[in-house]
Amino acid sequence: MSGMRHRTSHLVPLRHLLVLCGASLVAAGCGKTITDSDCQMVGERLQRAWNEEIRKAAPPQGTAGTKASGLLLSEEERLVTDWMAECKRDLTGKRVAQRELDCLLGATSLEQLSKCARP
Known part of the structure; x- marks a missing residue:
């Protein structure tokens, strides 16, 4: 299980990415x-x-x-x-x-989505 935590640890900040994407879009405002x-x-x-x-991060198949x-x-x-709730609300x-x-719609990875959220 610790290997699983390590493999997915880069996925956890995705919630922060959603907030940044929304804030980035609004700040850009035109x-x-x-x-x-x-x-x-x-x-x-x-x-x-x-x-x-x-x-990419999936462990080998089996029970775990x-x-x-x-x-x-x-x-x-x-x-x-x-995302849908926050986008519709905010x-x-x-x-x-x-x-x-366009950046968000063209992104093909979480890394690219993260770059879209940077000012």
């Missing part, structure tokens, strides 16, 4: 008004990036691997749900820089 559809598209991108990280995969999948659901209807949104 260009495009965020819609529910934009929130959904970023959520789907986040989900794909998370799944790629799971694939199955339990770990289940835990990672439930975390994925929670993160995407949290971002929908606000103006953001198109390049910030």
